[in-house]
């Protein structure tokens with residue numbers, strides 16, 4: 001596996017691949033890799049000749065009071081894992097090169113609508129930061145395919161919309177969430193959980209499964225239902241940010257015609273913000 005930091009070097013390597021018409025897959029990450037990231041790489045390897053992974057903790061997607069400084073940086077073990085799994089190229093650029101004119105002056109990409117709701121409402125500017133860095137990395141790597149985890153469901157929709165809106169010539173793949181044995185969605189932020197919080201954390205997904213089971217059993221009063229479950233989560237020790245049922249494509253509250261829905265959740269447990277989602281299909285009720 002080649003490891004590079006310079007954008008010019010990446011461009012040179014990319015040019016050499018151009019000649020052999022290889023399919024290039026890209027997995028952008030912020031590092032502190034876990035099995036979820038490795039599953040993105042596994043999917044990428046199945047569909048491409050060459051797999052590029054980037055590790056860049058992107059300051060533009062963190063709010064002023066968020067965990068940019070605390071975000072775990074584990075480059076050595078990350079590189080080892082990527083080498084083992086057979087990644088071809090690891091790109092780990094420096095922030096001073098990525099944002100050469102400074103963050104204040106940076107041209108940005110913003111996907112309106114999708115970026116302002118749900119997580120975007122709680123984290124203003126977050127999806128602008130995500131869309132901008134992903135667009136910049138796409139411009140540098142010029143992949144044919146790119147892979148993102150479905151755990152960040154809204155991020156995936158934002159990126160798909162950006163690719164469509166800007167007529168980008170690549171295909172985006174969503175990869176199902178990888179979970180711990182107890183159901184907790186894998187996330188680099190899970191390391192922040194204290195022992196007791198870690199024990200409680202899988203309850204978020206269990207409660208989401210129970211909520212969706214109630215819908216399958218016929219409940220259709222979504223707003224009352226989500227309120228009830230938010231209360232249950234609060235009583236258990238969570239601080240729910242949102243628990244929302246939305247249309248999977250638009251992420252808008254579902255209309256009567258929408259039947260492919262997703263339950264989206266974000267909840268604090270102590271200082272850690274957990275997010276998760278559960279897609280489901282609404283089956284028409286018999287009269």
Ligand code: PAF
Pocket residue numbers: 028029030056058061130133134152155
């Ligand atoms: O999902 C992530 O790790 C990040 O948001 C991404 C897509 C690498 C952009 O920084």
